[in-house]
Amino acid sequence: xxRTVARPEPRRRLTWPPDAPVVGMHLGxxxxxxxxxxxxxxxxxxxxxxxxxxxxxxxxxxxxPLEAPAFVDYGASQGLETIAIHASYLINLAGIFEPFAxxxxxxxxxxVQRAPLYGxxxxxxxxxxxxxxxxxxxxxxxxxxxxxxLAEAPAGVKLVLENSSGGGDLLGSRIEELALILSGxxxxxxxxxxxxxxxxxxxxxxxxxxxxxxxxxxxxxVDRFESLLGLDRLALVHLNDSRSLLGSRTDRHEHIGAGKIxxxxxxxxxxxxxxxxxxxxxxxxxxxxxxxxxxxxRAWMLWxxxxxxxxLPPKAFRTTRRSTLLVRR
Numbered sequence: 001x002x003r004t005v006a007r008p009e010p011r012r013r014l015t016w017p018p019d020a021p022v023v024g025m026h027l028g029x030x031x032x033x034x035x036x037x038x039x040x041x042x043x044x045x046x047x048x049x050x051x052x053x054x055x056x057x058x059x060x061x062x063x064x065p066l067e068a069p070a071f072v073d074y075g076a077s078q079g080l081e082t083i084a085i086h087a088s089y090l091i092n093l094a095g096i097f098e099p100f101a102x103x104x105x106x107x108x109x110x111x112v113q114r115a116p117l118y119g120x121x122x123x124x125x126x127x128x129x130x131x132x133x134x135x136x137x138x139x140x141x142x143x144x145x146x147x148x149x150l151a152e153a154p155a156g157v158k159l160v161l162e163n164s165s166g167g168g169d170l171l172g173s174r175i176e177e178l179a180l181i182l183s184g185x186x187x188x189x190x191x192x193x194x195x196x197x198x199x200x201x202x203x204x205x206x207x208x209x210x211x212x213x214x215x216x217x218x219x220x221x222v223d224r225f226e227s228l229l230g231l232d233r234l235a236l237v238h239l240n241d242s243r244s245l246l247g248s249r250t251d252r253h254e255h256i257g258a259g260k261i262x263x264x265x266x267x268x269x270x271x272x273x274x275x276x277x278x279x280x281x282x283x284x285x286x287x288x289x290x291x292x293x294x295x296x297x298r299a300w301m302l303w304x305x306x307x308x309x310x311x312l313p314p315k316a317f318r319t320t321r322r323s324t325l326l327v328r329r
Contacts, residue, residue, distance in 0.1 A: 014044030014293075014300055021270060022046045022081045023239070023280045023299055025292050033071035033118070040080060043293040044300065047082035048075070049124070049281045052114060055089045058103055060110055064117040072119035082279040084122040084160075084236065087111045092128035093145040093161075094138035094171050104128070105145050112153040122235055122279075123153075124160040124199050127172035127181075138171050143184035150185070150192035160235045162199040165207030165244075165251040173208040173249070175221070179228040197235030200225065201283075202242070202269065203254075206261050209247035213261050218268040222275070231274055239266060239280045239299060255284050255291065255316055256298040257309040267302035286319040 016023065024047025027036040033050070040048040053060050065071075075083055088111070091104045112123045130138025142161075149159055161181065166173030172181070178198055186193045200221075202212060211217045225234060241259030243252035257263035270280065284295040294316070298309050 014297055016044065016046060016300065016303075020303055021276060021278065021280055023270070023296070023303070024048050024080075024082065024084075024282070025287060025296060026050070026086065026281055026283045027292065028288055033065055033067050034074060037071055037074045037078070037080065039292070041078050043296045045296060046079060047084065047279050047281060048080055049084040049086055049283075050118070051088075052085050052111060052118060052120075053088070055086070057088070058090060058107065060107070064114060068117050072117075075119050082122065083118060083120040084124055084279070084281060085111055085115050085118060085120045087123055087125035089126065091125055092131075093125070093142045094128035094130045096133055096137065096141055097131065101141070105148055108145070108149050108159075109152045112149060112157050112159060115157045116154055121156060122158050122160050122197070124162055124236060127161050127164060127170070129169040130171060131169055135171060135177075138169070139177070139180055139184070142171065142181055143188065146181065146185050146196060147188055150195060153192065153195060158195045158197045158235055160197040160199050162201055162236075162238070163204050163208070165204040165249050166209075167207070167249040167251065173204070175224050175228055178225075182229055182233065196233070198225075198229060198233050199236035199238055200234065201238035201240060201251075202261060202266065203238070203240040203244070203251055203259075206242045206246055207244050207248055207250050211246055212265040212269070213246075214265055215268040218265050218272065222269075222272055226274065231278070234275065234278050237269060237275065237278055237280045239269065239282050240284060241266065253283055253285060255286075255312055256282065256295045257302065258312050258316070263298075263302055263309050264307055266299075267305070267307065270299060270303040271305070286316065289319060291316060291319075 024045040026049040095101045164170040164172045241254040243254045244250040
């Protein structure tokens with residue numbers, strides 16, 4: 001694995017100082033919302049990302065789970081500073097073919113309208129694929145759909161568009177494309193455009209050809225985003241290492257510091273003071289097998305200045321199918 005060497009890790013319970021970034025984890029809710037919230041605090045997370053429903057089905061449950069109010073209260077009382085909803089994988093904001101185009105728009109509207117029931121201030125969605133009709137048509141469709149969703153979004157909920165790795169006909173792999181979406185939305189919305197944000201997934205950046213394995217590479221990407229969109233629009237960073245080759249246009253997540261990006265680049269992102277108001281969420285392998293705590297500690301060490309991390313055992317790279325839902329997509 002890339003650039004990792006043996007180094008003892010601290011044994012004490014992980015806590016983040018007040019000046020540290022808000023760092024969290026995507027956790028499954030099959031065992032219940034409260035279980036996920038408690039686990040997030042157990043591993044030292046200050047943010048939590050969840051699916052509000054089955055991410056691979058169109059059908060939505062008619063109401064939020066009964067434990068949702070207790071989940072919200074727990075998060076508020078225990079210092080979970082950001083709750084994020086990851087929208088269904090089926091949503092394609094760039095699509096024009098029915099019935100999927102209408103289902104995508106309606107599905108995302110449901111996600112943003114239900115977000116307050118989970119205490120969520122952020123709904124993150126993949127942008128989607130133009131499916132062969134061309135980037136220009138796809139971008140126009142994205143802008144139209146985002147305007148429609150923002151018009152239905154309640155106050156206090158931010159819609160966040162996630163960059164892609166660029167495979168197939170996926171849009172949003174280039175920062176310039178994200179800027180085009182932003183300018184298009186701003187030009188056609190009287191109110192609500194301030195509630196549009198963006199997410200940079202580090203594994204997606206890597207797959208799209210952005211070399212963020214070094215401090216200079218990270219600075220270049222952050223500079224570019226700041227210049228074209230403004231860092232106030234960067235609501236989330238999905239902090240993931242990658243199994244994929246640079247520029248491969250593929251998306252395969254890896255444990256923090258154990259992939260092709262490595263600890264130097266990921267650490268540089270965590271320590272970049274310009275991102276102090278950005279929430280970092282990890283979507284790393286084996287979260288339901290205990291590797292969530294390992295990756296949280298590895299992120300904590302990188303923020304503290306480490307440039308080398310402990311070599312992970314072989315079992316770290318053997319995860320169940322359920323654990324890899326966010327890893328291979």
